[in-house]
Amino acid sequence: MKNILFVANTEGHLLTISSLIFERFNTAAGYQPYILQVGKTGTARFKNETAKAILTDKYFDIDPASITLKDEIKEILDTLFEKVFIFLEQLSLNVYLAGYFKKKGSTVCLAPDGNKPYFTVDRIALRSRLVQTVATYKYLFARGLKYFRPYFLSWNYARLNPIDEVWVTYPEKFNNVRNKKVVGFQLLPNLEVAKKVTAFFKLDVSDVVKETSNIIFYASNILYRKELYDVEIEALSIIQKNFPNTPFYLKYHPSTPAYQVEKFNSLGLICFSNSKPAELYIASLRHSIVLGCWSAALMVNNPDCKFYWLHNYLVKGGKMILDLVNLVNPTQHIIDVEDLDEIIF
Numbered sequence: 001m002k003n004i005l006f007v008a009n010t011e012g013h014l015l016t017i018s019s020l021i022f023e024r025f026n027t028a029a030g031y032q033p034y035i036l037q038v039g040k041t042g043t044a045r046f047k048n049e050t051a052k053a054i055l056t057d058k059y060f061d062i063d064p065a066s067i068t069l070k071d072e073i074k075e076i077l078d079t080l081f082e083k084v085f086i087f088l089e090q091l092s093l094n095v096y097l098a099g100y101f102k103k104k105g106s107t108v109c110l111a112p113d114g115n116k117p118y119f120t121v122d123r124i125a126l127r128s129r130l131v132q133t134v135a136t137y138k139y140l141f142a143r144g145l146k147y148f149r150p151y152f153l154s155w156n157y158a159r160l161n162p163i164d165e166v167w168v169t170y171p172e173k174f175n176n177v178r179n180k181k182v183v184g185f186q187l188l189p190n191l192e193v194a195k196k197v198t199a200f201f202k203l204d205v206s207d208v209v210k211e212t213s214n215i216i217f218y219a220s221n222i223l224y225r226k227e228l229y230d231v232e233i234e235a236l237s238i239i240q241k242n243f244p245n246t247p248f249y250l251k252y253h254p255s256t257p258a259y260q261v262e263k264f265n266s267l268g269l270i271c272f273s274n275s276k277p278a279e280l281y282i283a284s285l286r287h288s289i290v291l292g293c294w295s296a297a298l299m300v301n302n303p304d305c306k307f308y309w310l311h312n313y314l315v316k317g318g319k320m321i322l323d324l325v326n327l328v329n330p331t332q333h334i335i336d337v338e339d340l341d342e343i344i345f
Contacts, residue, residue, distance in 0.1 A: 015277040037061040089160040092139040102162035114296035173330035219278040
């Protein structure tokens with residue numbers, strides 16, 4: 001058996017991990033998967049209990065703030081892994097694990113966190129990078145995790161030196177500045193894998209989405225600015241008027257501001273929020289419209305549905321100021337609309 005380690009920092013990461021394990025990195029394929037969940041179940045990033053046993057018998061959940069962290073992950077540090085997957089290369093523990101296992105001969109892989117592989121940050125932001133770099137060394141040394149590699153944080157993607165492979169769902173659209181090995185894969189590649197992943201998350205779509213055919217499903221994301229939230233409401237109101245007899249479901253991000261949640265509810269949409277991956281709801285739909293501003297959840301293709309981002313609509317209206325990120329739509333199935341009339345069944 002070849003050992004393989006996945007480090008998860010969010011439930012979204014568990015979606016990718018479970019998909020990869022059920023598809024290729026399982027015991028039947030000769031792999032012993034280990035999962036290090038950085039955050040206890042029931043805390044902010046891992047609110048839901050999952051069916052851990054159907055994924056692996058080597059599942060560790062830790063409190064990243066613990067001073068005894070080194071002892072809690074001793075079994076993992078003592079294990080030789082063929083591959084080590086991380087998602088957030090800027091996080092202190094991931095920086096350490098990437099360097100540590102690279103030195104032990106593991107192939108260090110960066111898996112996608114949302115749509116980060118497809119945008120670049122233009123701002124140099126030296127001060128924030130320096131502050132975070134110092135915080136990383138302080139965090140590690142306080143827990144006895146000594147890291148002597150030269151390190152200076154970058155906000156851009158796949159810049160961490162120990163990374164060997166970058167795993168992305170749309171490799172042809174990834175700007176491989178550092179000439180890493182790029183590996184393409186498909187999230188939820190078939191119905192069998194999708195069903196197993198849904199079972200892992202203990203999700204019953206019908207608990208909240210009563211109709212799964214001929215509906216509109218909107219997956220919100222964090223928009224960072226008040227003016228963007230305002231235009232989001234304007235756009236949803238117009239779309240609702242364009243489809244007055246169509247059930248309209250809205251899954252809002254758990255970190256959506258309270259004032260925006262109130263506005264969502266005032267529109268009369270069927271609103272809900274949970275930390276279950278929106279991708280699993282989208283995979284269950286048929287003959288429906290799937291919307292988002294630039295939500296990464298829409299990058300999971302469902303050929304039975306039509307997908308629309310509102311990103312270009314925000315840009316055209318002067319509301320989306322491009323000093324945040326330069327975003328590329330890596331897919332062929334998402335239409336990034338400039339005009340809301342482009343949205344059709």
